[in-house]
Amino acid sequence: MEEEINSHLSADRIQxxxxxxxxxxxxxESVDSTNNWARQEAEGGAxxxxxxxxxxxxxxxxxxxxxxxxxxxxxISMSLVLRPEIEISRISxxxxxxxxxxxxxxxxxxxxxTGIKWPNDVVCRGKKLCGILTEMGPNGDYLVPxxxxxxxxxxxxxxxxxxxxxxxxxxxxxxxxxxxxxxxLESFGRYYxxxxxxxxxxxxxxxxxxxxxxxxxxVRVMNQSNPYSGTALGIDRFGELLVKREDTGTTExxxxxxxxxxxxxxxx
Ligand code: BTN
Numbered sequence: 361m362e363e364e365i366n367s368h369l370s371a372d373r374i375q376x377x378x379x380x381x382x383x384x385x386x387x388x389e390s391v392d393s394t395n396n397w398a399r400q401e402a403e404g405g406a407x408x409x410x411x412x413x414x415x416x417x418x419x420x421x422x423x424x425x426x427x428x429x430x431x432x433x434x435x436i437s438m439s440l441v442l443r444p445e446i447e448i449s450r451i452s453x454x455x456x457x458x459x460x461x462x463x464x465x466x467x468x469x470x471x472x473x474t475g476i477k478w479p480n481d482v483v484c485r486g487k488k489l490c491g492i493l494t495e496m497g498p499n500g501d502y503l504v505p506x507x508x509x510x511x512x513x514x515x516x517x518x519x520x521x522x523x524x525x526x527x528x529x530x531x532x533x534x535x536x537x538x539x540x541x542x543x544x545l546e547s548f549g550r551y552y553x554x555x556x557x558x559x560x561x562x563x564x565x566x567x568x569x570x571x572x573x574x575x576x577x578x579v580r581v582m583n584q585s586n587p588y589s590g591t592a593l594g595i596d597r598f599g600e601l602l603v604k605r606e607d608t609g610t611t612e613x614x615x616x617x618x619x620x621x622x623x624x625x626x627x628x
Contacts, residue, residue: 365512365534367433369415369541377542382549383440385411390432392419395495395506398439402502408443413541420508423493424620434513434526436537438544439506442552446559448500452616455480455494456599457555458505460568461548462490466509469543472530475573477628478592478601479616482509483573486628487525507544511537523627560597569594578624579603581614588612589624 366373371387384407391397391414398412414437420428430437442454459480466482466489467474477483482490494505510526512534527535554563561568569575574592581588581603590603593611600613601621614621 365536366538369413369436369537371413373538374413374542374545377539378545380546380549382409383411383545384409385413387413388415390414390416390418391437393417393421393506394437394439395421395493395504398441398504398506399495399497402441402497402504406441408441408502410441411545412439412441413437421493421506422491422508428491428493428508430508431513434511434528436509436511436541437506438509438541439504440548442503442505443501444503444556446556450559451496451500451503452494453561453599454503454552454555455492455505455616456561456568456595457551457564458492458494458507458548460564460571461551462492462507462509462544463571464551464567465544465547466490466527466540468547469539470527470531470535472527475571475628476568477623478572478574478595478621479599483628484525484530486573486623486626488523488627489525489527489530509537509540509544511535511540561595561599562597565595565597573628574601574621574623577628580622580624581612582620582622592621 371385394412416432417430417437420430422428459476463474463482475483480492490509492507512528513526516524579592590605593602
């Protein structure tokens, strides 16, 4: 028999599924953007560990100024407030930690063979399942990683069909969104603690490399002044992507956020 699927996310249900009380979940049925909401609350003093969750967003933000669609009842939009006590230069690595947490959280709950397209898109069979937009407060006072997960969509528009997928499209089953949100928070929490021990990805690199979908693939580094092609080799402990250039044979380090990296033979 099919599991009954709630039409709304529930902060109380998610909270009761968690084995930790480090996350305090706030819910709204609809909001412009959970990242905006989380940032406003962070500005007002919300503590690290506050989570802002919505069934739908009316102005969801994607990376590079794009918009992000969060259809009601089928997606998860969730933003966290974090206040890590680390150097500002290390903060951007947390977005990779979030990618890892999301990939493993989704895998644990749904059984999907998730991967990561560097730095933090969660993918399955070369298509995007989940996107992450991380925003930072002034002077790095707080950090807001916001995550959008395609859960129960049964189709995508023509322009997204080749690039996007959902848990439903991968498993053929509608999935309880509360369980996925809880799974991601559990798994991110574990990885975040490992990250904080060293302030870099030393303790997470093996896991990250193991599911890095770009590994060994041809990529194009969209460096504005000097774009180049090469093979993605893996990451270093700072989360930089190591790319062996085709033209010079040298290995370059690509810093997340600086440039985009595109797959040459597809999205990954
Ligand atoms: C991307 O383009 O891949 C990033 C997408 C990030 C979307 C999420 S949904 C929750 C949070 N709120 C937003 O407005 N954006 C992020």
